[in-house]
Amino acid sequence: MKKFLLFTLKILISIIVLAVVLDFLYTTVYLQSTNRGKIEDVFNSKSRKYDVIILGSSRANNHFVAQMFEEKGLKTFNYGMSGGHLFEASLLLKLMIERNYQIKNVILEADLNLSNDHQAEGISAKFLPYLHKSEVIRKHFEQESDFNELYYIPFYRYIKYDTKIGFREIFKIVKCERTSALDNLGYYPLVRHKKGNMKNDIVNLKPLPHNKYYEEIKSICKANNINFIAVMTPMCENVVGMNYFDKVKKTYPEIHNYENVVVENKYFSSCGHMNDTGARLFTAIILRDFFNK
Template identity: 80%
Template sequence: MKQFLIYTAKVLLITVLIAVLMDGLYTYVFLQSKNRGKIETVFNSKSQNYDVVILGSSRANNHFVSKMFEDKGLKTFNYGMSGGHLFEASLLLKLMIERKYSIKNVILEADLNLSNDHQAEGIAALFLPYIHNSQTIKQHFQSNENFNELYYIPFYRYIKYDGKIGFRETYKIVKREKTNALDNLGYYPLAKHKNGNMKNNIVNLNPLKHNKYYEEIKNICKEKKINFIAVMTPMCENVAGMNYFEKVKKAYPEIHNYENAVVENKYFSSCGHMTDTGARLFTATILKDFFNK
């Protein structure tokens, strides 16, 4: 029995040591990553100066044409993340502040995601390689139910989110494989598709009366004297429950409602995402309304 316990203890010790070693190795690799995605690019960057930073979900990523801002002399990057929620947008802005970015204007796409304050696991996981290297990230995740496992168990986060930050991603970083996430100054243009979903139902969607992460973004901008521009972006003609945007305006009167700025289906790739043509029409409207000098 004694020998069995000694053997078990040795196995456990070796397992823990291997987990610690692998955790350190993976983390080291992620700390070198600068060309695969928006999160690691910000984390591994030094101070930047921007006239305009764009935050939000795919409805930011696909709707704000960064080059059109640049053509107006405004240094701009679109940090919208497809699948992201306000949880991730808030944390990304916090990281920019931690990296001492100088930002004059933040444009936040704030509409559908105001209905929840959850994290988008697939996007939130991309912050986890750095959880031991940033108090900002640690504090942002501390309210999560599984925070202790993510923070204290070595290599656990890499196993749990293997599809996002596991071996394959680590290998691609080592191979210096690029993605298109940073192309077009962060803007991702969409084309018109025959089979695009041109119907949407948001009848049961309601904005939270107090969205924690929206308020965080607004308060950071106020504290850092950043001009905060929150907008609702367009949806196609065939949407049931468009009074959702009226509910948002009632709960958050400072948010500018542009859900009708572009409406014709020909300008949409799917009901919630405009084509490049539609995005350019929308961006021109935003530039005229907020940056017309």
């Protein structure tokens, strides 16, 4: 019995040591990653200067043509993340401040995501390699139900989110495989000839009366003298429940409603996402209205 317990103890210690070593190795690799995604790009950078930063979900990523801002003399990057919520947008802005970014304007796509204040696991997982390397990230995740396991159990976060930050991603970082996430200054154009779902029903969607992460973004901008521009972006003409945007405006009167400035289906790749032509029309309106360009 004594030998069995001793053997079991050795196995347990070996597993813990292996987990600690693997955690260290994976994290070290992520600390060298700069061309895989927007989160790594921000984390492994410092002291950048921007006239305009764009934040939000795919409806930011696909709707704001960063090159058009640049052509008007505004140094810009689109940090919209497909599938992301305001949870991730707020954290990304906090990281920029932690990295001493100098930002004049933040444009936030704030419409559909105002209806929730939870994380988008597929996106938030990409912050987790840096959980022990950033006070900002640690504090942002502290209130999450699985924080203790993620923070205190070595290698657990890499196992739990293996499909996002596990071995395959590590292998691609080591091989220096880049993605398209940072192309076009972060803007991801959708092609005209590929049509997605051209019907959308948002009747049951309701904006939260106080979205924690939206308010965080506002507060961060105010504290750092950043001009905060929150906008609702267009949806196609087939949407059912468009009064959602009226509800947003009533709850958050400072948000500018642009949901109807581009409506024809020919400008959309899917009902909630404009194609490149529509995005360029929309971006031109934003440049005119907020930057006199």
